[in-house]
Amino acid sequence: MSEQKYTVDARGEQCPIPVVKTKKVLDGIRGDAEITVLVDNETAVQNLTRMGKHAGAEVSSVKKSDKEFHVIMKVRDRQPDETSVSEEVKCIPDVKGDFVIAVDTATMGRGNDELGKVLMKGFIFAVTQLETLPETILFYNGGATLTTEGSDSLEDIKSLEAQGVTIKTCGTCLNYYGLTDKLEVGEVTNMYDITETLAKAGKVVKP
Incomplete structure (x- = not known):
């Protein structure tokens, strides 16, 4: 079928x-x-x-x-027996928490860069599965490549944005890497805003 x-x-x-x-x-x-x-x-x-x-x-x-x-x-x-019609529908007003994720590289951890890319992709996907989502995700330095054309994590980052997570990418970083016109998700930000966002966060998570 x-x-x-x-x-x-x-x-x-x-x-x-x-x-x-x-x-x-x-x-x-x-x-x-x-x-x-x-x-x-x-x-x-x-x-x-x-x-x-x-x-x-x-x-x-x-x-x-x-x-x-x-x-x-x-x-x-x-299958026919896979039905949840009798389950109660629960509405949750908002599932974002008071924390910010700061991504400053396209790889996660030290050692092998190819493995690091796989780990970072897995990390961002795992964020989409959290019960409580971050308020904001900041992308700067090498992390700026993750929100641009060709990134393996674009679908997951777009999904987070659609759920209300603010996605911000450093404009200076985009310019440095020649990616100013390649941004695919979120908004461009600056170092003052990045600093303010980190300073106001209840908790900062850095992969």
Whole structure:
């Protein structure tokens, strides 16, 4: 059976409506399918992401504009007994915590750079799986390459942005690496803002 594709338009709806509408479609799926949910706020993205992951779907999201977000759920070989229709729908107002992640390199740890790249990609993916998301992620020096064209982590970083995480990349760093026109996610920032963001954070995590 070929992959089925569905679109759920939940723009203008408040929680739990986007989740309820999507669950209704998800619970009726058999086999492989992709559901694209259109919403207009970050909280809906967060709740849909939680529901989709709980249901065993592969979930990604992207911020199209300040009032348009797409949440994509992919399910594989879903069977008739895989249903969560009776489960209670829970709405969580916000799942961001008072901490900032500072990424200053495209690799994680010291030793082998190729291994470091794999570890960094895994780290950023792991951030998308946290119960409590960071308030902001700062990318500077070599870390600036992760938010630009060709980065293996773009999908995960875009998903974090769609869930309300502020993504900021150092403008001086982009210019130094010749990537000023290659930024794919988030906004350009400066050293004053980076310093202020770090100073105000309840906790700073540095991979």
